[in-house]
Amino acid sequence: MSSTSTSLPDAKRVGMVSLGCPKALVDSERILTRLRSDGYAMSPDYDGADVVLVNTCGFLDSAKEESLAAIGEAITENGRVIVTGCMGEEADAIRAAHPQVLAITGAHQYEQVVEAVHEHAPPSQGPFVDLVPQPSDTDIKLTPRHYSYLKISEGCNHSCAFCIIPQLRGKLASRRIDAVLREAEKLVAAGTNELLVISQDTSAYGVDTRHEERNWKGAPVRAHMTDLARELGNLRTQSGTAPWVRLHYVYPYPHVDHVIPLMADGLLTPYLDIPFQHAAPAVLKSMKRPANEAKVLARLKNWREICPDIAIRSSFVVGFPGETEADFQYLIEWLEEAQLDRVGAFRFEPVEGAAANNLPNPVAEEVKEERYQRLMKATARISAAKLQSKVGRTLPVIIDAVGDADEDGDIGATARSQADAPEIDGQVLLRNVPSTLAAGDIVSATIEDADDHDLFGVIIPQ
Numbered sequence: 001m002s003s004t005s006t007s008l009p010d011a012k013r014v015g016m017v018s019l020g021c022p023k024a025l026v027d028s029e030r031i032l033t034r035l036r037s038d039g040y041a042m043s044p045d046y047d048g049a050d051v052v053l054v055n056t057c058g059f060l061d062s063a064k065e066e067s068l069a070a071i072g073e074a075i076t077e078n079g080r081v082i083v084t085g086c087m088g089e090e091a092d093a094i095r096a097a098h099p100q101v102l103a104i105t106g107a108h109q110y111e112q113v114v115e116a117v118h119e120h121a122p123p124s125q126g127p128f129v130d131l132v133p134q135p136s137d138t139d140i141k142l143t144p145r146h147y148s149y150l151k152i153s154e155g156c157n158h159s160c161a162f163c164i165i166p167q168l169r170g171k172l173a174s175r176r177i178d179a180v181l182r183e184a185e186k187l188v189a190a191g192t193n194e195l196l197v198i199s200q201d202t203s204a205y206g207v208d209t210r211h212e213e214r215n216w217k218g219a220p221v222r223a224h225m226t227d228l229a230r231e232l233g234n235l236r237t238q239s240g241t242a243p244w245v246r247l248h249y250v251y252p253y254p255h256v257d258h259v260i261p262l263m264a265d266g267l268l269t270p271y272l273d274i275p276f277q278h279a280a281p282a283v284l285k286s287m288k289r290p291a292n293e294a295k296v297l298a299r300l301k302n303w304r305e306i307c308p309d310i311a312i313r314s315s316f317v318v319g320f321p322g323e324t325e326a327d328f329q330y331l332i333e334w335l336e337e338a339q340l341d342r343v344g345a346f347r348f349e350p351v352e353g354a355a356a357n358n359l360p361n362p363v364a365e366e367v368k369e370e371r372y373q374r375l376m377k378a379t380a381r382i383s384a385a386k387l388q389s390k391v392g393r394t395l396p397v398i399i400d401a402v403g404d405a406d407e408d409g410d411i412g413a414t415a416r417s418q419a420d421a422p423e424i425d426g427q428v429l430l431r432n433v434p435s436t437l438a439a440g441d442i443v444s445a446t447i448e449d450a451d452d453h454d455l456f457g458v459i460i461p462q
Contacts, residue, residue, distance in 0.1 A: 146440025233267025
């Protein structure tokens with residue numbers, strides 16, 4: 001009696017180049033998760049990929065140039081390239097530069113991306129693969145295991161003069177709150193110790209759905225930032241502790257005041273990422289943003305009285321059309337009073353399709369650069385003073401990476417405090433850490449020193 005064996009065909013492999021903001025990174029994770037469930041394998045390099053996806057950024061002209069360069073590199077190294085993401089809305093420009101691309105789709109068009117991959121690299125599933133349980137939604141992550149981005153909505157209802165996000169991603173579209181909480185629960189159960197809540201406008205979550213209620217754990221909960229924050233703070237990690245929950249892209253609407261007590265009570269990480277963009281009333285008006293800088297200063301003071309450890313990060317645009325020296329000096333003086341913990345700055349760039357391009361009195365490039373350097377010098381000084389005040393304190397830190405032992409057997413580690421979001425803020429550099437320490441551990445550290453942006457310390461023995 002003879003028998004024959006049939007081997008399953010090798011899975012087609014997909015490579016991914018993900019550019020831009022954390023929201024785009026979440027899009028990349030969702031695309032790869034879907035492709036994985038369709039039988040595809042992931043390739044870490046160009047050589048092993050049957051097709052390469054390039055998730056582009058189209059927010060600034062410099063980002064578009066980076067995206068076109070990444071597409072060109074993928075074509076050179078692999079040759080079979082599908083483009084998606086924000087710059088996908090400019091298909092003509094992409095094809096003009098790279099006519100070889102196989103397909104182009106826009107931002108968060110998951111189905112179209114998957115269809116394009118199926119067309120140009122058909123899945124090689126055998127006849128029995130569909131009987132195999134597929135991976136869960138949390139299987140594909142492009143961030144380290146211990147922290148995860150949690151996207152709660154798409155799009156934006158603002159019409160800021162310098163921004164084309166509503167054109168790229170549409171109006172605000174909030175996810176169901178039970179779906180968001182279910183995803184968060186799965187992420188935490190899988191080992192996430194830090195959730196980073198992201199959107200285009202986190203404060204506006206649920207506005208488009210009239211803050212509809214859904215059932216969660218036997219009780220109604222609204223699609224509202226405060227309800228979401230409270231429920232996320234009630235989650236527990238594998239070790240039984242509360243995960244860090246960090247809010248990003250928070251516009252300072254009045255109801256933001258209600259999340260500060262949650263931080264004081266330990267339900268939320270005492271951190272707010274607020275995109276102020278400027279402080280001078282005339283510039284804010286030109287930007288089509290609310291000019292309430294004085295009220296914001298009063299609210300910052302009140303927030304710090306409620307939660308003294310709250311860290312505020314923000315970003316600012318210098319050299320916006322019409323910005324005078326007096327406007328810029330107003331911003332510097334405002335920053336001196338605001339004493340923000342973390343600050344990023346951008347030189348204004350015209351973006352095709354943005355209303356700001358038509359404004360009079362553009363600022364010369366050399367003036368932009370000079371103002372940018374002045375702002376960064378001022379904020380570095382503020383940051384250094386605030387970090388120096390932490391020397392001698394004991395702070396909770398989350399471990400990002402543990403190094404190898406040096407010639408003396410000492411091991412160092414890179415961590416972050418609650419005032420530091422990954423990739424964009426500072427670090428806590430630790431010495432003489434135990435060999436049992438691992439990425440994702442949350443431990444207490446005594447701060448021994450500080451510079452302009454980072455802290456240095458040692459772990460308190462358990």
